[in-house]
Amino acid sequence: MNAAMRKTQQVPVIAVDEDRCVNCHMCIAACPVKYCIDGSGDKVSINNDLCIGCGSCVRACTHDARSIMDDTAEFLSALSRGEKVVAIVAPALASSFPGQYRQFMGWLKSLGVSACFDVSFGAELTVKSYLNHITANKPALVVAQPCPAIVSYIEIFRPEILPHLAPADSPMLHTIKMIRDYYPGHKDSKVLIVSPCAAKKREFVETGMGDYNVTIRSFKDLLDKRKINLANQPEADFDNPPAERAVLFSSPGGLLRTAIREVPDIQSMARKIEGPELVYHYLDSLPASVAKGINPLLVDCLNCEFGCNAGPGTLNQDKSPDDIEYPVEKRSVESQQLYGGRKGSDRTAARKLKKVLAKFWKPGQYDRTYINRSANYHLAKPGDSQLKVIYDSMLKQTQEDHLNCAGCGYKSCEGMAVAIHNSLNKKENCHLYRQKVIESERRIVDSSTIRLHEEIIQATAMVSTIRGSLERLQADAASQFAAIEESAAAVEQMVATLGNASGIASGRRQQIQALAEATAGGERDMIATAGAIRKAADGITEIGNMIGVIHDVADKTNLLAMNAAIQAAHAGSAGKSFAVVAAEIRKLAEATGGNAKDIALSISGIINQIKTSNEMTDRTGKHIKTISQDTGKLADEMSALIDSFNEMSTGGTQVTKGIEELRNVSLEVRDVYAAMASDIGDILNKINSIARISEETQQKVSQNSHQS
Numbered sequence: 001m002n003a004a005m006r007k008t009q010q011v012p013v014i015a016v017d018e019d020r021c022v023n024c025h026m027c028i029a030a031c032p033v034k035y036c037i038d039g040s041g042d043k044v045s046i047n048n049d050l051c052i053g054c055g056s057c058v059r060a061c062t063h064d065a066r067s068i069m070d071d072t073a074e075f076l077s078a079l080s081r082g083e084k085v086v087a088i089v090a091p092a093l094a095s096s097f098p099g100q101y102r103q104f105m106g107w108l109k110s111l112g113v114s115a116c117f118d119v120s121f122g123a124e125l126t127v128k129s130y131l132n133h134i135t136a137n138k139p140a141l142v143v144a145q146p147c148p149a150i151v152s153y154i155e156i157f158r159p160e161i162l163p164h165l166a167p168a169d170s171p172m173l174h175t176i177k178m179i180r181d182y183y184p185g186h187k188d189s190k191v192l193i194v195s196p197c198a199a200k201k202r203e204f205v206e207t208g209m210g211d212y213n214v215t216i217r218s219f220k221d222l223l224d225k226r227k228i229n230l231a232n233q234p235e236a237d238f239d240n241p242p243a244e245r246a247v248l249f250s251s252p253g254g255l256l257r258t259a260i261r262e263v264p265d266i267q268s269m270a271r272k273i274e275g276p277e278l279v280y281h282y283l284d285s286l287p288a289s290v291a292k293g294i295n296p297l298l299v300d301c302l303n304c305e306f307g308c309n310a311g312p313g314t315l316n317q318d319k320s321p322d323d324i325e326y327p328v329e330k331r332s333v334e335s336q337q338l339y340g341g342r343k344g345s346d347r348t349a350a351r352k353l354k355k356v357l358a359k360f361w362k363p364g365q366y367d368r369t370y371i372n373r374s375a376n377y378h379l380a381k382p383g384d385s386q387l388k389v390i391y392d393s394m395l396k397q398t399q400e401d402h403l404n405c406a407g408c409g410y411k412s413c414e415g416m417a418v419a420i421h422n423s424l425n426k427k428e429n430c431h432l433y434r435q436k437v438i439e440s441e442r443r444i445v446d447s448s449t450i451r452l453h454e455e456i457i458q459a460t461a462m463v464s465t466i467r468g469s470l471e472r473l474q475a476d477a478a479s480q481f482a483a484i485e486e487s488a489a490a491v492e493q494m495v496a497t498l499g500n501a502s503g504i505a506s507g508r509r510q511q512i513q514a515l516a517e518a519t520a521g522g523e524r525d526m527i528a529t530a531g532a533i534r535k536a537a538d539g540i541t542e543i544g545n546m547i548g549v550i551h552d553v554a555d556k557t558n559l560l561a562m563n564a565a566i567q568a569a570h571a572g573s574a575g576k577s578f579a580v581v582a583a584e585i586r587k588l589a590e591a592t593g594g595n596a597k598d599i600a601l602s603i604s605g606i607i608n609q610i611k612t613s614n615e616m617t618d619r620t621g622k623h624i625k626t627i628s629q630d631t632g633k634l635a636d637e638m639s640a641l642i643d644s645f646n647e648m649s650t651g652g653t654q655v656t657k658g659i660e661e662l663r664n665v666s667l668e669v670r671d672v673y674a675a676m677a678s679d680i681g682d683i684l685n686k687i688n689s690i691a692r693i694s695e696e697t698q699q700k701v702s703q704n705s706h707q708s
Helices: 026-030 056-060 072-080 101-111 119-137 148-157 159-164 171-182 200-207 216-225 245-250 254-259 276-292 321-340 346-358 384-393 413-421 431-707
Strands: 014-016 066-068 085-089 115-118 190-195 212-215 270-274 298-302
Touching (some): 026 056, 056 066, 171 200, 190 200, 190 216, 254 298, 270 276, 321 346
Parallel strands (some): 190 212, 270 298
Antiparallel strands (some): 014 066
16 A cells, blocks of 8 residues: 555644634534534634544534535546546435436446446445354454544544454545456546545555545535536436345344344444534444443444444435435335345345345455554543643632533633643633623623613703703803994994094095194294304394494594693684584594494393394204204104004904904804704703613613623
């Protein structure tokens, strides 16, 4: 045998759809070996090297998260490539397609399958191999091996039974070897297996025989997809000799009912047992029975409770036993009549069948060996102290906490603890743990609901307060809007007044500037006048000085006239003329002196008046200077005031715009307040509803807590 086929690893035969898996652990509950499934994550996964391929999880999963991995696509691809393919057909087909198994073969041949062989005939060869082994080797125990799931279980979990496993091929392998050895025309053909289960794939991989394991259910899906009615298909017979009663091989006890033809008392030496709830427990106890010497000679065992006819790859999982077995029993009667006549004579049937089987059987031709796969199973067993730690983590403090409720899938708390110890599960999947956590959380929720209800009541009061405040705000907003309306009108009037004042002030700007300039000119003229007056005063002063000179001259002239008169008197008549001149000169001197005095007095008065005028001019100049300065300042201030008026007018326009925007915003605020008031009313209604719901919830939680 190929060394690669002897590895302890196993090909996967069961697929998990993670999108559909809900981690319900129904698969673990259904699985006979439990620990091939890892339930420690959010989705389960399969350890293929521990999985026996029984398909129990496929049947148990109500979420369609498990499926059988078969070779439908590869088979159809081989036909499309024109490869030569023959089919071997499990006897369970007759139960899935009652009365139509011949039409099924006709349909297969229409697809391109060149020949169809009946595994029931291979089962006849298998019975012959078993009986030959019992007769020739006198074994203490023979465990039948038609079921590949049971073979895998023994190889992995009960290797001590391997020496007792029948050293002969299964009916399917008998059939394939028969084709290779006795049908040379099909020796090199690929072999399609019309199969009732998933585990058969491993048998073919291990032995290197069989190519496409396609379940009966997959063929039904293909028929439905192509909308093919078998009733309309032509019938075809098998291409090998017919079986006699081995057509019962797919039914519980079928092996014994076939072997009884050769060994009438076989039932007294055999044990018939099937179904995952019984068969694996029985196999676990079998080594002890062997040690005690109380074991039967032959164990006819099958994984499925109703045999291969209700295997995971058939259409019969939900049918009654009568519906399942009736078509098979009917075919058995027909087959026995072929060999034993209408009366079904066992002796006649045995004689005829013996001749037929002799053509297809010889010693050693169908021998089979097995692989010890116990190395795949390395489950760590926790000690007592380790178990206590695990139980504590699962909140199992007392013996009463060990419910063994099977909710985890392991049927016992210890089984769950072992799984947790091997990281194949987690405490959160324990029913008691979840229950206690829920109770704890429920108490927290109970307390929280009370606090929540109180908070909701407080929130209701707060919202009511907010609603009142919002209503007041809404009233204030209305008042504010009215005030803004009034302010807007006043500002608009003020802006208009400012505009008028700005216009008037702008008209007076030039007048004020002319006044300032005239005042400055008056100041300059006054300064010039004051200068002229001072110059005139200086000139008059000089005239006064000159009058003094004239006065002195007059005095001297008068004195001279007096001297001349004296001289004239002395001169007598000769000096008469001179005396006249002297008199005239004296008169002139006196008049000049008098005039000089008058002029001096006038000049003195003029000088005093000029001084007074000069002083008044100085004072007036100072006043004019002050007026000029004040007028300049006034002009500057008036100019600045006019600019301010202009700016105020411009700013007033902006203020008007701002007030208009404020008015619009105020309108929006008023509307928002109204909407908020409405929303707050709705919120208050909802909070009141929530408060009622909270009160009801709190009452229900309290009731549940008291009931618990």
